[in-house]
Amino acid sequence: MKHSMLSIKNISPKKVSALSALLIAIPLGITLFFLNTVWWVALLISTVFGLGSFGIIYFFFQHFIYRQIKLIFKLISQTKATKREEFYYQELLPKKSIEDVQAEVEQWAIQKREEIEILKQNEHFRKEFLQNLSHELKTPIFAIQGYTETLLNGAVNNPDVNLRFLQNSSRNIDRLVNLLNDLDEISKLESGSITLSLSSFQMQELVRDVFESLEIKIRKKNIHAFIKKGCEIPKSVVADKEKIRQVLINIIDNAIKYGRENGIIEAGLYTVDDKLVLIEITDDGYGISPDYISRIFERFFRADQTRSRGVGGSGLGLSICKHIIEAHGQSIQVRSKPDIGTTIGFSLPLK
Ligand SMILES: Nc1ncnc2c1ncn2[C@@H]1O[C@H](COP(=O)(O)OP(=O)(O)O)[C@@H](O)[C@H]1O
Ligand SMILES: [Mg+2]
Numbered sequence: 470m471k472h473s474m475l476s477i478k479n480i481s482p483k484k485v486s487a488l489s490a491l492l493i494a495i496p497l498g499i500t501l502f503f504l505n506t507v508w509w510v511a512l513l514i515s516t517v518f519g520l521g522s523f524g525i526i527y528f529f530f531q532h533f534i535y536r537q538i539k540l541i542f543k544l545i546s547q548t549k550a551t552k553r554e555e556f557y558y559q560e561l562l563p564k565k566s567i568e569d570v571q572a573e574v575e576q577w578a579i580q581k582r583e584e585i586e587i588l589k590q591n592e593h594f595r596k597e598f599l600q601n602l603s604h605e606l607k608t609p610i611f612a613i614q615g616y617t618e619t620l621l622n623g624a625v626n627n628p629d630v631n632l633r634f635l636q637n638s639s640r641n642i643d644r645l646v647n648l649l650n651d652l653d654e655i656s657k658l659e660s661g662s663i664t665l666s667l668s669s670f671q672m673q674e675l676v677r678d679v680f681e682s683l684e685i686k687i688r689k690k691n692i693h694a695f696i697k698k699g700c701e702i703p704k705s706v707v708a709d710k711e712k713i714r715q716v717l718i719n720i721i722d723n724a725i726k727y728g729r730e731n732g733i734i735e736a737g738l739y740t741v742d743d744k745l746v747l748i749e750i751t752d753d754g755y756g757i758s759p760d761y762i763s764r765i766f767e768r769f770f771r772a773d774q775t776r777s778r779g780v781g782g783s784g785l786g787l788s789i790c791k792h793i794i795e796a797h798g799q800s801i802q803v804r805s806k807p808d809i810g811t812t813i814g815f816s817l818p819l820k
Contacts, residue, residue, distance in 0.1 A: 481564060482534070486527035494519025535562060538570060545577060601769040605648055605783060609641035616641075651785040654715075655768065658792035665709040665796060669820040672704050672746055676736045679717040686725050687734070694721070694734040704738050704746045705820035712793045713817070719786040720750045720813045726782065727811070728754035740819060745799070749814035757805040765803060766791045790815070 480488070498515030502508060539558045562570065616634040625631050657663050673696060680687065680694045687694050706713075724734045729752075737749040757765060761772040769784040794801040794815045805811040 482530040483527060483564075486523050486530060489526050490519045490523035493522045538562065541574075545574075598768065601784075602652075605769065606645070609644045609648075612641045613638050648783045648785075651783045651789060654789050655785055655792065658789065658796070663796060665712065667707055668710055669705050669707045670710050672706050672738055672748060672817070673701065674703075675710065675714060676717060676738075676748070679714060679721055680736075683718065683721055683725065686722070690725060690728065691731045692725060692728060692734055693732075695736070697735050697737040700736070700738040704740060706746050706817040707820050708797055708817045709793075712796075716790045716793050716815065717748075717750075719790050723782075723786060723813070724750055724752035724754065724811070728752040741816065744819055745816045746819050747814055747816050749812050751810060751812040753810040756807040756809055756811055757803070758807055762803060762805055766801070787813075 494515045497518055498511050501511035501514055506514075535558075539562065542558065542562070565573075616638045620631060620634055624634060676696060683694075721734060728734060732753045735751045737747075737751065739747045739749075741747050757772045761770075764770050765772060766787050768788045770788075771782070771784045790813075791801050794817075797817060799816045799818070801813065801815040803811065803813050
């Protein structure tokens with residue numbers, strides 16, 4: 470804001486009052502002088518009038534205009550003023566020019582606009598979440614409905630299909646159960662009501678455990694899963710073991726699903742700065758297109774919708790992983806090249 474001595478735009482109420490008082494006192498003094506009043510009487514009267522008008526005008530400013538402004542301030546903040554605000558209204562606000570007050574109100578408006586933007590965005594996420602969710606629920610439920618109706622309409626007595634239809638229904642029910650478990654997990658993680666139960670454990674052991682628990686899937690695709698050469702030296706971390714197990718299961722399960730038949734999955738473990746352990750799971754599968762790579766940690770996101778759908782999954786796995794790793798105060802990253810492979814890496818504090 471420009472300030473100059475002559476500018477009357479930005480002057481404070483006190484100066485406005487003084488100026489107005491002068492405008493009253495000076496003509497009065499001159500008039501009295503020309504009406505042949507003794508000069509010192511004229512000066513005295515005009516001084517008294519000047520001071521009086523200054524007092525009255527200033528009083529009106531304080532008690533009427535600023536009372537209104539104070540009211541507006543209280544209204545827009547919609548709260549009872551705190552001690553500090555009360556001091557601000559009483560002492561600081563009246564010293565400001567109307568322009569300063571306006572600037573403050575504009576600042577307030579900008580802040581409110583930003584808050585509204587965030588609310589709108591959240592609303593958008595909520596809508597999108599519901600849309601995704603109902604979409605995810607639809608597919609298996611409609612499938613179960615179809616099989617059940619067909620069975621009821623007579624297929625139950627057809628030995629060629631009855632068992633297959635029941636198996637298909639059962640698979641879709643499993644899919645629903647998995648989805649519900651994932652949703653349960655993510656809502657717990659997002660509400661922040663999850664507490665980590667930290668312990669120290671050896672990372673290689675856990676990786677081998679998870680490879681073992683996924684043995685059937687790994688064999689089915691004839692994948693070779695192993696800990697990278699040179700990464701065998703035991704590394705212990707401090708973390709929530711069961712949650713990290715879940716993270717590894719999600720990442721390795723993805724590596725199997727989106728990996729090649731007869732491919733490899735390799736786990737690398739590295740110490741960083743004597744403080745962290747970096748765990749990387751690498752596959753030589755389809756990879757992720759650069760267009761999608763920044764989005765794979767989003768809820769429900771699948772890079773290649775159709776192909777991913779073929780292998781199931783809710784699209785919640787990686788967002789659960791991200792939540793868990795971030796709850797440990799660490800980060801999770803991805804590197805990927807289409808048709809070359811994908812590496813997902815995360816860090817944990819070294820014991
Ligand atoms: N190792 C991987 N190779 C290729 N694509 C992957 C890999 N891991 C994850 N993705 C992509 O990221 C998406 C999100 O993964 P995720 O959240 O685990 O969901 P889901 O496994 O249920 O599809 C997957 O649908 C897939 O498109
Ligand atoms: Mg997954």
